[in-house]
Amino acid sequence: MNYKIEKVKKSFSLQAENFENNDMNFSKQEYLDYIIKKTDVKKTDCVLEVAAGTCVCGRSLASGVTSVTCLDATPEMLIVGKRAAEDKKISNISFVEGIAEQLPFAEGVFDIVMTRLTFHHFTEMRKPFEEMNRVLKAGGKLVIIDMEAAKKELREIEDYIETLRDNSHVKNRSKDEFLSLYKEYGYEMLVTESAQIPVELSAWMNLTKTQTEIKRKITLQMENEIAGLGQTGFFPYKKNNRIYFDQRWLMMIGKKG
Known part of the structure; x- marks a missing residue:
């Protein structure tokens, strides 16, 4: 197992218990329902969720497909997801430990392959794609x-802050970087959308159990930007006396030729 994967596993083993905490908007059902709607699954589909974490997406769409396979490198994440699936009596789902760069599956076996909030953890984009x-x-x-x-x-300051908060972060990628890979592999783009997801700063740092000193450092940078002193790439703002920022999410769905 390479060093980078070990950092990812360490980070997400800490996050596993609270990964689906309602304090983090990206786990809310309204966003999951929208993803499912845009994916337009069919009852005959076999789905793979890559670097699935607790497989929150896969679990959400399981009732509408034939099967869901959830793959992740962090056993603690898979345990949480499996427990949640058992609680909901989801029987058409399986959990597999593995990495995106070396998927333990044969060629051409899935109707839908999905991954969410993962590429910024990959050292390079091509191999997972x-x-x-x-x-x-x-x-x-x-x-x-x-x-x-x-x-x-x-980009540099944004990635610096992301890595301060979670050292398994590598870097965020641009829409053009993603679309160039889809184009290179001959995909027809069905969906290319951007959305802003509000995130409360403290909840964001608490999820990764960020150390107190680093929390203070990140908070100060956000407060300085709100006061007009420098930029972070996060564009923070105050709401109800708390600091928020909007994550910029890309959703891309391509049809394989």
């Missing part, structure tokens, strides 16, 4: 949802 493409059937859909990089001049 190539692997997801490999296991997807011709005519199948590849669904990628991830954070969009800040504009060029703010």
Whole structure:
């Protein structure tokens, strides 16, 4: 197991218990329902969720498909997801430990391959994309949802703060970087959307159990930006006397040729 994967596993083993906490908007059902609607699953579909974490997406769409396979590198995440699936009596779901760069599946076995908030943890984009493409059937859909990089001049500071909070973060990617891979592999783009997801700063840092000193450092940078002193790429704002920022999410769905 390489060093980077070990950092990811360490980070997400800490996050597993509270990963679906309602304090974090990205786990709310309204966003999951929207993803499911745009994916337009069919009852005959076999779905793979890559770097699935607790497989919150896969569990949400399981009732509308034939099967869901959830793959993640962090056993603690899979345990939480499996327990949640058992509580909901979801029987058409399986949990597999593995990494996105080396998927343990044959070519062309899934109708839908999806991954959410994962590419910013990958050291490079091509290998995970190539692997997801490999296991997807011709005519199948590849669904990628991830954070969009800040504009060029703010990318470095944005990634610096992201990495302070979670050292398994590598860097956010731009829409053009994603779309160039879809194009290279011959996909027809069905959906290319951007959305802003409000995130409360303290909840965001608490999820990764960020150390107190680092919390103070990040909070100070956000407060300075609100006061007009510098930029972070997060564009923070105050609401109900708390600091928020809007994550920029990309949703891309391509049909494999």
